[in-house]
Amino acid sequence: MDQLVRIDDPDGRPRGVGFLADHHGTLLTSHEAVDGLTRLVLCAPNGRTATAGPDAVVPLPALGLALVRTEGLEVRPLPLTVRDRTDAGTYVRLPAGCWREARVLTTTPVTYAARDGRRRLDALELAIGTAGRDALRPGGGATGGPVLDARTGAVLGVLGTALSSERADRGFAVPVRPTAADSALTALLARNAATVPAYGADLNPAAVLELTGAVLTVDGPPLAEDVEPVERAVATRELADFTEGPHPVLALTGAPGSGRTTQLAALAVRRHRDATPAPALWLRGADLRGGDDSLADAAHRALRRAGVAVREGEPGDLDPGRVARVAAGAGRPLLLLLDDPEEMPAALAGRLPEWTRNTVAWLRESGARLVIGCREEFWEEYAEHWGRGAPAGGPAPCVRLAGFTSREARLARARHGVPEGALDGRDARHPLALRLLSEVRAALPGAQTPGPVDRHEVLAAHLDLMCLRVAVRLTAGDGPDGTAVRPGDGPGGTAVRRLATRVAGQVHEAARRALGSGTGALDRKTFEALFPPGPAPARLGGGSGWASAVLVEGLLVPTGTGYRFAHTELSDWLQGSHLDLEAALDVLVHRPRAAAPVAVPHHRAGPVVQALLLLGRRRGARLLAFRLRELADALDADPTSWWAARLLSRTLLDVPDAAPYREVLRHLAERVVAWRHGRRPVPTDLGPAFWAALPLPAAERFALLRELVLADGDTEEGERYLDAAARLLAADTTAVQPHLTRWFEDERPLPATPDATVATAAQALLHTHRHGALDELTEALADSGHRRADELLAVLAEDEPSAACRAVDRWASDERPARR
Structure with a gap:
């Protein structure tokens, strides 16, 4: 009592x-x-x-x-x-x-x-x-x-x-x-x-919160308690709109390392800690089973596991439909978060359309919502099936995560303790690179980083650190094997370093076998052969507890009935180093029908891209350019080749500098124009967003866009290449204006608007986006000296007389005679 x-x-x-x-x-x-x-x-x-x-x-x-x-x-x-x-x-x-x-x-x-x-x-x-x-x-x-x-x-x-x-x-x-x-x-x-939670026939919203919170604590990804995740403004806004909107499904897509899982977990935590808490049920693709009829089956298993743990006994009826209705009745709809659906078993992947239809029907009936965190490749393949649950048959909404914005990156670097300039170029805005570099720096206090490092160097340093930690755990007195550390055998000791080398060898072998598995994961038998749970063989240096050591250190994590690397990008990077690139390209691109006994899922493109990037790092840009040209030729032969388009675009986007591949890019731009004129399809991977995101100097980017605007069609066909140029101009008006003045000498007509030319299109862009940089525009036009520049100056004199007056005042005292 x-x-x-x-x-x-x-x-x-x-x-x-x-x-x-x-x-x-x-x-x-x-x-x-x-x-x-x-x-x-x-x-x-x-x-x-x-x-x-x-x-x-x-x-x-x-x-x-x-x-x-x-x-x-x-x-x-x-x-x-x-x-x-x-x-x-x-x-x-x-x-x-x-x-x-x-x-x-x-x-x-x-x-x-x-x-x-x-x-x-x-x-x-x-x-x-x-x-x-x-x-x-x-x-x-x-x-x-x-x-x-x-x-x-x-x-x-x-x-x-x-x-x-x-x-x-x-x-x-x-x-x-x-x-x-x-x-x-x-x-x-x-x-x-x-x-106050109650279960069984009295299941209430408090119990739903308790159950979903328990699932998140046990099955959710570990979030660093001392580092608050950076809120991604676009993702947060879209997710908030989704929870209040009519769509039952939303996709959060992003490449490995983009922070997709972190944002999903942060969303779940925010809902649970809000002033008015709302339930979020965490699920992974590995939680699905081949015989599942819909996502409700996996949700039921997760809720029941949590219920048994929370209640320490029989939790009563935890049918997910009932749980969802209880949550909806309280005005707090149940939100399901499905991360990495690519990890689902092959038996379920083979009947994914049917499973998807059943899931959408269950969501509509129960009032639950679903956010899917997946790679872009997965969503591209199956988006149309999820869209059938949208109002009026429209597409399901999708939020794409890339790197941090400049503001988000500064905040992330401050929270992780990474100094400005420690990472090179775009990697300074890469979420996983920032996180891993902070861990490496924390393990080496006082160590000086020799200049900016790139993402590949961060991944290598992280792998070395994890192997060293596993070795220390194996040799520690309180470690799995119970042996004591000998004098001088601390983290920098000779014996520990030798053992860390053996650990690294096993990790690379794990990556090689995961690559061969087709799923990127290891089954239990393979994992235990590589990392014995009991006494290790002499070739590994003896001892015991390898399995627990790599799991406790978080190098690998359980997934379904097997194990995977904790970070997908690290996994792709390691697997790419063991991939037979020539054989892979033959199977996927050059002879796909003759060479591939089983179709390779599109979301397994990561290791192939990493292998191409590694080719450039190890053997130089010339050899990588040769491979990229082969891919471009394969795409020219078959513009519908998904693998050629995806490998080509992702590799060019991920190289530190695309300038060494300018010949490939020029060839691609020419082929895009030729395909469009020949009414052949242009792969979406080579659309305007690709050219706008390439790591190129602005002059070369706008030289390519100058060619590509000739491929623009109707405005109803989606974003045009001219729209990409306009977007870049609006984002950095002063820097872009001089590059557009170079278009004035190009009088080729635009196919979509024959009365306009490349030169007049540049005039229109500069005039439309003149506000906020009028003085800079007048200077750029004066520097150009082209008659098209003089025409635009004349228009500005009528439309913006104050700017023209300021220009005259400047030029009157200019030392250059041409200006006076």
Whole structure:
């Protein structure tokens, strides 16, 4: 009875008991326990006491109940039933001298004999033994006690000893149900359902939050507690709009290392920690099974695992549809987060359209929402199936994550303790590179980084650090094998370094075997062969506990029935170093139908891209350029070749500098124009966004765009190459203006608008985006000296006379004669 609070009168005579029903200290009891008292003395089972005056009591005589506001009792509240009726035959437990079992007979009218008169109420009639009935006599101290459902533990009613019917004078309890007649009780019931978990037939929103929070804690990705994730403004806004919008599904896509999983986890944490918490259920593709009909099956397994752990026993019915309806009924729809669906078993991938249709139908029926965190390649293949759940058959929304913005990157570097200039170029905005570099720097305090490093060097340093940590754990006195570290064998000791080398060898072998598995993961047998859970063979240096060492250090993590590298980008990078590139390109690009016995999933492009990048790093840009030209020629032969387009575009986007591959890019630009003129499809990978994102000097980028605008078609066909130039101009007007003036000498007509030329298009862009950089524009036009520049200056003199006057003033005192 450690949750019951005794209620005494000012003279210390017991009047009954009560129990807390929320975390604010609201005590629920029977009206007769407080009837006629001006002051209450409350005694908690932990020895704490409190007093309550008349202003702290909310009497509800019409319901036979009373609420008492208390402070400092520190008693755990009891959950209240969410059912609107209690069935006859329900087994209950109640405090009558001690905890006793009883059974609900029926709901019957009773008379409540209050001090100010009699009232008619509906009450639960209880069947209880003789000793229990004697304990329920008036004045016996049982009034106000909770009647608990024997299965769920929720309060069904409150005992009253001044209740009687025509058939009996004791053994009744007032039901606890919301009523329009009293807002205080209704508000209490709502607070209780939102904050005090109950399961089984009384499943409430608080239990849904507890379950989904437990799943996130156990199965979710580890978030660094000392580093707050940087909020990605675009993703946060889109996700917020999605939860309030009509679509049941949203995709959050991004390349490995883009922070996709971190953003999903941060979303789940935000929902759980919000002022008005909302449930988010974390699932991974590895949680799916080949025989699943829909995502509801995986959700059911996750909820049940969490329920057994939280309840330490049978949690009752946790059907995900019911869980979702409970959440939706509280105005907080259940949000499912499915990360890395690419990890689903092959048996399920083979019937993914059917599974997707069933999942969308279940989402619509239950009111749940789904956010899928996946690679772009996965979403490209299956987006149309998810779109069938969208209103009016429209596409499901998709948010694409790339690197940090400049502001986000500065904030991330500050939080991770990475100094400005420590990372090279675009890698300074790469989420995973920042995180891993911070870990390496933390492990080597005071060490000086020799100039800026790139992402590949960060991955290599991280791998070395992880192998060293595993070696230290294997040789530590409290490590798995129980051996002590010898003098001089600390992290920098010779023996530890030798062992770290062996660990690195096993890690590379793991990457090689994961590459051959087709899924990028290791099955349990392979993992244990590489990292023995027991005694290790002599070739590994003996000892034991390799499996636990690599798992504890977080180098590999469990996934489904196997294991994978914790960071997907690290996995792709390692696997790419073991890939037979020539054979892979033959299978995927040059002879796909003849060489591929089994189709390679598109989301496995990562290791191939990494192998191409590694070719450039190890053997030089000339050899990589040769391979890229081969891919371009293959794409020219077959513009529908997905693998050629994707490998070509991703490699060129990921090289540190695309300038050494300018000949390949010029050839590609020419072919894009030729394909468009020949009415052949242009791969989306080579669309305007690709050319705008290439790591090129601005002069070369705009030289390529100058050619590509000749491939522009109707504005209805999506973004044009001219639109990409306009976007770049708007983003950095001053820097881009001089590059567009070089287009003035190009009088080739634009196919989409034959009356316009490349030169007039440049004029239009510069005039449209003149605001905010008028003075710079006049200078750029004056520097150009082209007649098209003079024409635009004449227009500016009419449209912007103040800017023209300022220019004349500057040029009048300019030392250059041409300006004067």
